[in-house]
Structure formats: C-alpha cells, structure tokens
Amino acid sequence: MTEVAGGPSVPEPSEIRALKQCLLCRNHGREQHGVAASCLEELRSKACDILAIDKSLAPVTLVLAEDGTIVDDDDYFLCLPANTKFVALAGNEKWAYNNSDGGTAWITQESFDGDETDSGAGLKWKNVARQLKADLSSIVLLSEEDLQMLIDVPCSELAQELSQSRVAVQGLQNTLQQVLDQREEARQSKQLLELYLRALEKEGSILLKQQESKAGLGDERDAVDTGIGESSSEIALTSQILTALKAKPAPELSLSSQDLELVAKEDPKALAVALNWDIKKTEAVQQTCHQELSLRLQQVQSLYSLRSISARKSSLPGEVQNPKQAKRDPT
Incomplete structure (x- = not known):
C-alpha cells in the first residue's frame, strides 16, 4: 500500500508539547x-x-x-505547577506586590526576607490563629497585642490558616476589633474615674484622711519597706509583663489571661521590688488582675453554656417527632 504524495505530515513526538x-x-x-499555552x-x-497590551x-x-x-x-516555565499566576509587564513597567491578587505572600517583597524570619511574627500570629480555630471562645482570653496582630493580618492569609x-x-x-475597642473604652473609663478621685483629693476630703493615716503608720510602713527590700526579687514574670504593668493604664486589660x-x-513583696512600687499599690494591681481573670473565665463559661443550650434546643424537634418515644409515654 503506497502513501499519497503531499499528504499531511505527522509531527515528531519531540515536537508535541x-x-x-x-x-x-x-x-x-x-x-x-485563564489561558493555556505550550x-x-x-x-x-x-x-x-x-x-x-499595545x-x-x-x-x-x-x-x-x-x-x-x-x-x-x-x-522553568514547564516546571511550574498548573494555574500559576503571571503578571504581564509592558516596557519599563516594574512589578509591585498587590494584596488583592490572591498571591500567597502578604508582606512586601523588600521585607519578606527580614521581618518574618528575624522577628518570628509570622509564626506567632499563626499559633494564635490555630488557638482560635480550636476554640473561638479564646478570643476573650487573648492579650491586646494578640488581638491587634490578628486584625493586622491580611484577610486572605488568615482565611487560609483558619480554612474559612x-x-x-x-x-x-x-x-x-470590637473586643479591642471594648477594652480601650474600659481603660478610658478607669482613667476618668481616677481623674475624678484625684479631684476629690485636691478638695481635701480624701487628702486629709491620708495625711492622718501616714502620721500614725509611718513606723509600720518603714518596717514593711524594709521587709520588701530583704525579700527575694526573683519573679517568674517576663519583662514584657512588667513593662505593661508599669507603662500602661489599666494594665489588666492589656494582658492575656495566662499573664x-x-x-x-x-x-506581692517580690513584685513590689521588681516594679519599684509600695506594697499597697502592688496588691491593688494584683487584685485587679485577679478580678479581670475571673471575669474573662466567667464569660468563657457563659459561652459554653449558651452553646450547650443551643445544642439541646436544636435536638428537641427530632425527639418530639420520634414515634417510639411517644409510645413509651404512659399517659
């Protein structure tokens, strides 16, 4: 059987891409x-x-x-996975990262190698995100720093980490952001209350009582101060916690529940030495931190209770419609 002259040529296997x-x-x-190219x-x-493009x-x-x-x-093009995204640059146009392009990077190209590697911020926010993924109620227990960190993370990156x-x-x-705003409002309210109390002191009603108590308890305070100086100043708190206690108004709102x-x-004595405070101020701050911790734990417990009630209510219609349960009722 002869081939027809001039017929279509069959491409070589090496030419098929x-x-x-x-x-x-x-x-x-x-x-x-979306396009396809060889x-x-x-x-x-x-x-x-x-x-x-012109x-x-x-x-x-x-x-x-x-x-x-x-x-x-x-x-190199053939080694790239399918659906790789390309940006077409014309002439002298320079590439610039765009956070709306769906890429996997969420920080600028210039800071990618430095910021996340050196500071470990990327790993830190991911750990907090995993904590939320396991239990959303832990929002109440987060510090203000952790809250702000998750707010600042680009939505696409956080969505990928949470699978949402x-x-x-x-x-x-x-x-x-609402939780963060509520803590800031509480802080401002406490600051206003402190200003009001100071105004009362200037009027003399509170100041006179304090001066009288200072005169009678001077020796006792000296003894207490001496006791503080002799106590061990080694404490388990990190420098970050101590800085928050010293520098921030209403520090209990800034700290996480663990802190x-x-x-x-x-x-109290060791903490007073570390903060360079008197013992009464130190104990007052510790009491405030204990109250804030109790409040947060109560909020978490309330959320769990609401979930349990909601789960029971959602199961009631199925139980009522169960014919076997209806037959068991003696009435």
Missing part, C-alpha cells in the same frame, strides 16, 4: 484570565491579546504574581 494552564493579569489589576512565547502573545510597548515581560520572579526560560471563607474571616476580624494568672499568683 502539552498545554499548561495559566492565569494572567496586569500589574495592580484585579481581573485575571511555551512562554505563546503565553506572551496571548497576554498581549487578552490584556490589550505591542509598541514591547518587550512584554512575564513575572510570577507571588513574588515578582521573572520567567524567561521555557524549561474571606467573608467569615472578615467578620471574625471585625469581632476582634493575668501569673501576676495574681506572684509574691
């Missing part, structure tokens, strides 16, 4: 387009057509949307 699925967008662009040149050509702005450079890596080698939708995570971040417990259990 598989198509790779890719995503295309412009710099700072929100729209992305090589970089084909992808570049389709980018000009789909993204309406060919007079050549050369057109393709970079990874995630980190701005220039892709100019076909072998962006809408749900945005609602969660709004709740975190509050440490402050409440600390020896």
